[in-house]
Amino acid sequence: MTAKKTPKMTSEMTSEMTPEMTPETVQDMLNVSRETIDKFAIYLALLEKWQKSVNLVARATLDIAWQRHILDSGQLARYLPAGCKTILDVGSGAGFPGLVLSIMQDATVHMVESDHKKTVFLQTVIRKLDLSAVVHNERIESLPAMVPDVITARAFAPLGKAITLLAPHMRPDTVLLLLKGRNVEEELTEMPDYPIMAAVTYPSLSDPEGMVLQLTQDH
Known part of the structure; x- marks a missing residue:
């Protein structure tokens, strides 16, 4: 599989990625x-409140949460297909x-998380913000x-294993949007040919070494 690449981030984009990134910048x-x-x-x-008793994220990321978590996650919205109604988020964590x-979309988001304490946190946020989301306290297997419109994941599993686990939940037009790090090209090289996928990588807005990987079935 050969992944198509988009141009790298501009210096203007990377200069904005500082620990002082404000909510207004993210907006x-x-x-x-x-x-x-x-x-x-x-x-x-x-x-931040729950982090004191439940290990939801790496503690060091709390000071840069707008960049590391909100911007990093929210950038996927621009790659959602038109008319997206259902999203399956795997290994949802926090x-x-x-x-x-x-929060950003009208689509119903199904979140899969095997850790019970994390699912209680997810349900708490859903109730507080009155979101159209469902939590599944189980493993993806x-x-x-x-069979959602889109499947998303961050730090879920190496690409080959992820595709194997996600295949039962994919229909021919399902789009995979995965937040990946610097090793994405290596993962693509090692990914099995079944199912046949077309890959496009986009530079991350939140991490100069990160990538958004978009996978679709190659018809």
């Missing part, structure tokens, strides 16, 4: 409303990217076929 980069930013702020406040996309 501009994601092109969202003030109401959406306010919901993100409530979400992050809950995250809700990145699933909860962020649920045990989940009945969902």
Whole structure:
């Protein structure tokens, strides 16, 4: 499989990626409303509160949460296909990217997370923000076929294993949007040919070494 690449980020984009990134900067980069930013702020406040007793994210990322978690997750919205109604987010953890996309989009987001404490946190945020999202407290291997419009994941599994696990939930037009790191090209090289996938990589807005990987079945 050969992945198509997009141009690298400009110096202007990378200069914005600092620990001091503000909600207003994220609002501009994601092109969202003030109401959406306010919901993100409530979400992050809950995250910080729960982090004291439940290990939801790496503690060091709390100080750069707008960049590391909100922007990183929210950038996937620009790659959602028109008319997207259902999203399956696998290995949701603290809700990145699933909860962020649920805040931004009208689509119903199904979040799969096997850790019970994390699912309680996800459900708490959903209730607080009145989101159209569903939490499945189980492993993806045990989940009945969902066949959503889009499947998302961050730090889920190496690409070959991920495709094998996600294949039962894919229909011919399902789009995979995966947040990946510097080793994405190596993962693509090692990925099996079944199912046949077409890959496009986009530079991350939140991490100069990160990539957004878009996979579709190659008809």
